[in-house]
Amino acid sequence: MALDKELTDILACPKCTGSVTLLPAGDGLFCPACRVVYPVRDDIPIMLVDQAVSEEAWTGSSQP
DSSP: OOOOOHHHOOOOOTTTOBEEEEEETTSSEEEETTTTEEETTTEOOOOOGOEEHHHHHTTTTTOO
Protein backbone atom coordinates (compact mmCIF):
# COMPACT_ATOMS: atom_id res chain seq x y z
CA MET A 1 0.00 0.00 0.00
CA ALA A 2 1.43 3.36 -1.02
CA LEU A 3 1.13 6.66 0.80
CA ASP A 4 -2.22 8.33 0.32
CA LYS A 5 -2.11 11.41 -1.93
CA GLU A 6 -4.18 13.41 0.58
CA LEU A 7 -1.64 12.62 3.31
CA THR A 8 1.35 13.67 1.24
CA ASP A 9 -0.47 16.91 0.33
CA ILE A 10 -0.77 17.97 3.99
CA LEU A 11 2.64 16.84 5.23
CA ALA A 12 5.26 19.53 5.82
CA CYS A 13 8.95 19.48 6.65
CA PRO A 14 9.26 19.53 10.44
CA LYS A 15 12.41 21.68 10.20
CA CYS A 16 11.30 24.51 7.90
CA THR A 17 7.54 23.79 7.55
CA GLY A 18 7.96 23.82 3.76
CA SER A 19 6.28 21.38 1.43
CA VAL A 20 7.65 17.91 0.80
CA THR A 21 7.27 15.74 -2.27
CA LEU A 22 7.13 11.99 -2.50
CA LEU A 23 10.10 10.52 -4.36
CA PRO A 24 9.26 8.48 -7.47
CA ALA A 25 10.24 5.22 -5.75
CA GLY A 26 7.90 6.07 -2.86
CA ASP A 27 10.65 5.46 -0.31
CA GLY A 28 11.12 9.03 0.90
CA LEU A 29 9.73 12.55 1.13
CA PHE A 30 12.02 15.28 -0.20
CA CYS A 31 12.19 18.83 1.19
CA PRO A 32 13.73 21.07 -1.50
CA ALA A 33 14.33 23.94 0.94
CA CYS A 34 16.36 21.86 3.41
CA ARG A 35 17.71 19.45 0.75
CA VAL A 36 16.87 16.43 2.91
CA VAL A 37 14.82 13.27 2.51
CA TYR A 38 12.57 11.88 5.22
CA PRO A 39 12.42 8.10 4.85
CA VAL A 40 9.18 6.17 4.38
CA ARG A 41 9.26 2.78 6.10
CA ASP A 42 6.39 0.31 5.75
CA ASP A 43 4.31 3.12 4.21
CA ILE A 44 4.85 5.32 7.28
CA PRO A 45 6.67 8.63 6.76
CA ILE A 46 9.34 9.18 9.41
CA MET A 47 9.01 12.95 9.81
CA LEU A 48 11.68 13.46 12.47
CA VAL A 49 14.46 15.98 11.91
CA ASP A 50 17.07 13.63 13.37
CA GLN A 51 15.98 10.88 10.94
CA ALA A 52 16.34 13.08 7.83
CA VAL A 53 19.00 12.08 5.31
CA SER A 54 20.85 14.64 3.21
CA GLU A 55 19.94 14.59 -0.47
CA GLU A 56 23.53 13.67 -1.39
CA ALA A 57 23.64 10.75 1.04
CA TRP A 58 20.21 9.53 -0.08
CA THR A 59 21.02 9.51 -3.79
CA GLY A 60 24.44 8.00 -3.14
CA SER A 61 23.12 5.00 -1.27
CA SER A 62 20.59 2.25 -1.78
CA GLN A 63 17.62 2.74 0.52
CA PRO A 64 15.53 -0.22 1.75
